[in-house]
Amino acid sequence: MSDLTRINASDLAAQLADGSVTSVEATQAQLDRIAAVDGDLNAFLHVDAAGALKTAADVDARRAAGETLPTLAGVPIAVKDLINTTGQPTTAGSKILEGWVPPYDATVVARLRAAGLPILGKTNLDEFAMGSSNEHSAYGPARNPWDTGRIPGGSSGGSAAAVASFEASLALGTDTGGSIRQPGAMTGIVGVKPTYGGVSRYGVIAMASSLDQVGPMARSVLDAALLHEVIAGHDPRDSTSIDAPVPSVVEAARRGDVAGLRIGIVREFGGEGFQPGVQRRFDEAVAKLAGAGAEIVDVSCPSFEHGIAAYYLVMPSEVSSNLARFDAMRYGLRVSPDGNPSPSAEQVMAATRDAGFGDEVKRRIILGTYALSSGYYDAYYGSAQKVRTLIAQDFSAAFGQVDVLFSPTAPTTAWRLGEKSDDPLAMYLEDVCTIPANLAGVPGISVPIGLADDSGLPVGGQFLAPAQADDRLYNAGAALERLVPAPVLEEVVR
Amino acid sequence: MTTAAKTPLVPFDEALTRYEPVMGLEVHVELGTNTKMFCGCATEFGAEPNTQVCPVCLGLPGALPVVNAKAVESAIRIGLALNCEIAEWCRFARKNYFYPDQPKNFQTSQYDEPIAFDGYTDVEVDGEVYRIEIERAHMEEDTGKSLHVGGATGRIHGADHSLLDYNRAGIPLIEIVTRTIEVPGGKAPLVARAYVNQLRDLMVALGVSDARMDQGSLRADVNLSLKPVGSSTLGTRSETKNVNSFRSVERAVRYEVGRHAGILDAGQNVVQETRHFHESDGTTSPGREKSDAEDYRYFPEPDLAPVAPSRAWVDELRGTLPEPPSERRKRLQAEWDFSDLDMRDTIGAGALELVATTVAAGAAPQAARKWWLGELARRSNDTGVDLADLPITPEQVAGIQALIDAGRINDKLARDVFDGVLAGEGSPEEVVAVRGLEVVSDDGALGDAVDRAIEANPDVADKIRDGKLQAAGALIGAVMKEMRGQADAGRVRELILEKLS
Numbered sequence: 001m002s003d004l005t006r007i008n009a010s011d012l013a014a015q016l017a018d019g020s021v022t023s024v025e026a027t028q029a030q031l032d033r034i035a036a037v038d039g040d041l042n043a044f045l046h047v048d049a050a051g052a053l054k055t056a057a058d059v060d061a062r063r064a065a066g067e068t069l070p071t072l073a074g075v076p077i078a079v080k081d082l083i084n085t086t087g088q089p090t091t092a093g094s095k096i097l098e099g100w101v102p103p104y105d106a107t108v109v110a111r112l113r114a115a116g117l118p119i120l121g122k123t124n125l126d127e128f129a130m131g132s133s134n135e136h137s138a139y140g141p142a143r144n145p146w147d148t149g150r151i152p153g154g155s156s157g158g159s160a161a162a163v164a165s166f167e168a169s170l171a172l173g174t175d176t177g178g179s180i181r182q183p184g185a186m187t188g189i190v191g192v193k194p195t196y197g198g199v200s201r202y203g204v205i206a207m208a209s210s211l212d213q214v215g216p217m218a219r220s221v222l223d224a225a226l227l228h229e230v231i232a233g234h235d236p237r238d239s240t241s242i243d244a245p246v247p248s249v250v251e252a253a254r255r256g257d258v259a260g261l262r263i264g265i266v267r268e269f270g271g272e273g274f275q276p277g278v279q280r281r282f283d284e285a286v287a288k289l290a291g292a293g294a295e296i297v298d299v300s301c302p303s304f305e306h307g308i309a310a311y312y313l314v315m316p317s318e319v320s321s322n323l324a325r326f327d328a329m330r331y332g333l334r335v336s337p338d339g340n341p342s343p344s345a346e347q348v349m350a351a352t353r354d355a356g357f358g359d360e361v362k363r364r365i366i367l368g369t370y371a372l373s374s375g376y377y378d379a380y381y382g383s384a385q386k387v388r389t390l391i392a393q394d395f396s397a398a399f400g401q402v403d404v405l406f407s408p409t410a411p412t413t414a415w416r417l418g419e420k421s422d423d424p425l426a427m428y429l430e431d432v433c434t435i436p437a438n439l440a441g442v443p444g445i446s447v448p449i450g451l452a453d454d455s456g457l458p459v460g461g462q463f464l465a466p467a468q469a470d471d472r473l474y475n476a477g478a479a480l481e482r483l484v485p486a487p488v489l490e491e492v493v494r
Numbered sequence: 495m496t497t498a499a500k501t502p503l504v505p506f507d508e509a510l511t512r513y514e515p516v517m518g519l520e521v522h523v524e525l526g527t528n529t530k531m532f533c534g535c536a537t538e539f540g541a542e543p544n545t546q547v548c549p550v551c552l553g554l555p556g557a558l559p560v561v562n563a564k565a566v567e568s569a570i571r572i573g574l575a576l577n578c579e580i581a582e583w584c585r586f587a588r589k590n591y592f593y594p595d596q597p598k599n600f601q602t603s604q605y606d607e608p609i610a611f612d613g614y615t616d617v618e619v620d621g622e623v624y625r626i627e628i629e630r631a632h633m634e635e636d637t638g639k640s641l642h643v644g645g646a647t648g649r650i651h652g653a654d655h656s657l658l659d660y661n662r663a664g665i666p667l668i669e670i671v672t673r674t675i676e677v678p679g680g681k682a683p684l685v686a687r688a689y690v691n692q693l694r695d696l697m698v699a700l701g702v703s704d705a706r707m708d709q710g711s712l713r714a715d716v717n718l719s720l721k722p723v724g725s726s727t728l729g730t731r732s733e734t735k736n737v738n739s740f741r742s743v744e745r746a747v748r749y750e751v752g753r754h755a756g757i758l759d760a761g762q763n764v765v766q767e768t769r770h771f772h773e774s775d776g777t778t779s780p781g782r783e784k785s786d787a788e789d790y791r792y793f794p795e796p797d798l799a800p801v802a803p804s805r806a807w808v809d810e811l812r813g814t815l816p817e818p819p820s821e822r823r824k825r826l827q828a829e830w831d832f833s834d835l836d837m838r839d840t841i842g843a844g845a846l847e848l849v850a851t852t853v854a855a856g857a858a859p860q861a862a863r864k865w866w867l868g869e870l871a872r873r874s875n876d877t878g879v880d881l882a883d884l885p886i887t888p889e890q891v892a893g894i895q896a897l898i899d900a901g902r903i904n905d906k907l908a909r910d911v912f913d914g915v916l917a918g919e920g921s922p923e924e925v926v927a928v929r930g931l932e933v934v935s936d937d938g939a940l941g942d943a944v945d946r947a948i949e950a951n952p953d954v955a956d957k958i959r960d961g962k963l964q965a966a967g968a969l970i971g972a973v974m975k976e977m978r979g980q981a982d983a984g985r986v987r988e989l990i991l992e993k994l995s
């Protein structure tokens with residue numbers, strides 16, 4: 001294995017800057033790594049070797065010419081296949097967009113290009129980001145490098161597997177109910193969901209507009225912060241984007257000091273349904289944080305227990321509307337109904353959507369269509385919005401007492417492929433700790449806190465902070481990373 | 495579909511002996527902003543199909559809307575001009591339904607939180623003022639256009655295939671909805687027409703839209719139901735869509751009254767449905783049946799921040815409003831020195847703003863009125879095109895009058911100049927030049943013609959010499975005939991009298 005694939009992005013950036021390594025070498029090393037292991041992982045849906053090497057060569061040439069380049073220039077990255085890229089297909093993990101090449105770049109991709117990051121390819125995901133295991137991808141599941149018989153988490157499972165297996169040191173994910181943090185936890189890497197509105201959603205295929213957020217995935221807190229800085233900041237093309245300076249996340253990640261920090265432990269996140277091995281690692285992490293000078297405070301957020309119920313009304317409602325545009329009229333798959341030589345547009349729409357969407361997507365469209373129906377709206381969508389308000393109030397009250405909240409990222413470690421496929425509800429419960437942040441728009445980070453002693457698989461700890469205080473996550477995360485070193489994967493476990 | 499057997503149309507006046515019409519008007523105004531409602535695409539009318547589109551208005555995956563601030567400003571000004579309350583905080587909503595001309599399969603509109611609500615406007619018909627109450631004015635985006643190819647009717651039924659043009663998709667619209675309008679039955683068609691006409695004038699005065707019904711930048715939907723005279727129970731309504739001239743608004747109301755009466759007389763039920771209006775014969779035919787089961791699953795648009803216009807801004811915009819229509823009517827009547835009848839006819843013909851603009855361009859008020867209510871009204875009737883949509887501008891009408899005032903053409907030649915301008919031959923000056931219509935003002939040529947006329951009519955000349963000046967008419971006629979009408983009759987008379995004095 002080439003050393004270049006195992007070093008962190010910040011270290012690679014330093015080597016690129018001092019000229020000891022070229023971006024072409026680093027990019028080629030990642031492409032070789034992908035070629036070697038992705039057959040077992042299925043983390044990538046598309047690899048763009050030529051495009052990545054071209055960017056790398058360009059960065060090398062500019063550096064050789066003495067140009068001052070952005071910090072991460074030349075560091076290769078993987079991008080979740082929900083995010084639009086010109087020159088590469090963007091499928092959302094769905095048959096309905098198979099082969100679709102967007103005519104425009106997402107704002108975050110434009111920012112990666114402007115910062116000189118070679119884009120290695122597009123990573124696997126649950127179809128339209130709907131799932132917690134990556135098993136709902138129309139192109140087969142991505143697999144967990146710690147045990148390829150297990151799921152890598154989801155929906156950003158491809159990005160997580162790629163970073164954890166050294167196919168890339170950086171990746172972009174999206175997080176609607178935990179889709180960055182939970183796969184981060186399952187694969188032993190760092191994943192951040194920024195404050196809602198902190199990163200532009202323009203060009204990111206919408207799942208649930210009021211919840212979706214793009215964020216960084218990396219093997220260190222500092223690497224995540226460096227990537228966060230590249231993609232964050234106001235975008236006039238996204239009306240929900242915050243027009244304020246980006247919090248000083250890199251500085252916070254370099255600081256990593258919890259002395260005097262008030263850390264709230266959410267009483268509702270623990271106990272029944274939580275795997276004992278996860279709980280033990282978590283308790284140890286809390287003890288270490290206390291040992292480093294943090295003040296540990298017990299807090300209660302009683303509305304959090306309604307988070308999943310509210311989420312599974314708001315999210316599918318928005319899904320049912322956001323996914324209406326996939327109708328075969330302008331782009332994507334077009335299927336004519338069998339035995340009908342001159343079908344109407346409506347018949348083509350129906351046949352295409354029937355053939356192009358997978359079961360989980362259909363399930364959520366149906367749920368959402370029902371929840372928004374006349375006569376049910378108030379009871380479902382309306383009530384769910386009220387729960388969101390209550391959850392936001394719980395956060396406000398908690399952040400009146402403490403600086404950050406801390407919990408396990410997910411109740412369990414990675415499960416076996418197929419283990420929960422017949423039980424959607426069990427799968428939905430995996431997101432219990434992550435969903436409240438999306439409903440309230442606050443930021444969250446998952447940091448590895450070791451391997452569970454009962455399963456031998458990675459466990460993640462999650463910090464949550466008030467909106468626009470993303471820097472607190474990086475400070476606490478960096479401190480935790482120092483106190484509890486991340487587990488190191490020797491080689492993909494087949 | 496449960497279409498009842500066709501029942502006879504009841505004559506309008508007869509229908510009113512048994513039923514009272516209840517109307518509601520929904521008018522869509524396409525704003526004249528340079529860019530679309532939620533993206534930066536151009537809004538020019540008549541561009542090549544699908545050349546004014548981008549990821550946002552095509553609804554491509556990942557695209558997001560951004561509100562056009564100019565459109566919000568226009569919406570607020572329209573609301574204020576209609577005496578509406580302006581919301582302190584309102585949101586957009588998604589109206590979900592599948593249709594190929596709608597790129598996202600939802601329309602970004604407003605639902606229970608319109609930008610403007612609870613207003614009114616006063617219209618005048620035959621000297622009477624009728625208050626039309628405005629329920630709401632809200633912002634939304636237009637859809638694309640479907641072109642159905644093949645088949646006889648241009649409608650989707652029987653077409654071989656359809657083409658889609660998304661240039662119009664995302665153009666800002668303001669939908670203005672009235673409360674129910676109940677006026678003495680005989681006046682209903684005229685009140686409806688006057689209301690739409692007044693909205694158009696208001697939009698033009700506000701400068702927010704060119705409000706051209708013939709181009710679809712102002713579209714009226716006419717809702718109509720009948721109730722038995724003396725009853726308070728509302729009947730089932732029909733919704734006649736996209737009626738595209740003032741005259742058609744009047745005709746649609748008239749036709750629907752007769753059609754509904756026929757159905758009710760036969761003891762049948764009116765079907766709640768949308769209907770198409772046919773310009774050719776003034777009838778309507780069924781569109782799609784609109785059942786109450788249609789569920790648009792409205793919910794607040796999560797991709798857009800709420801619109802919260804500050805009171806200071808609203809007050810500032812209030813200061814930019816044009817004069818209210820009723821005050822304007824009073825002022826113009828005084829300035830123009832029009833009789834009540836002159837004014838009533840001018841308003842009734844939908845010519846108020848046309849006359850005003852013509853006067854502003856330099857014509858005398860009576861002259862402006864004469865052309866618009868005479869020559870041009872006749873052409874409007876002949877062609878079925880609204881006065882305002884005739885291919886002649888008030889400035890051109892004023893230009894023709896200026897030529898008359900200068901003695902360069904006379905009234906008879908002016909009619910030829912109107913022909914030329916309406917036929918697209920250019921400005922009045924150009925038409926005069928190309929058609930050679932200018933009166934002969936060369937005294938030499940005129941003098942020669944006068945001499946010849948005197949020579950040819952010695953008896954008449956003698957009478958004039960004897961002081962019978964009224965006999966000059968015959969000589970003037972002779973000269974005009976020789977000059978083929980292209981002479982200033984006044985100048986001819988002067989020359990004759992000079993020569994025979």
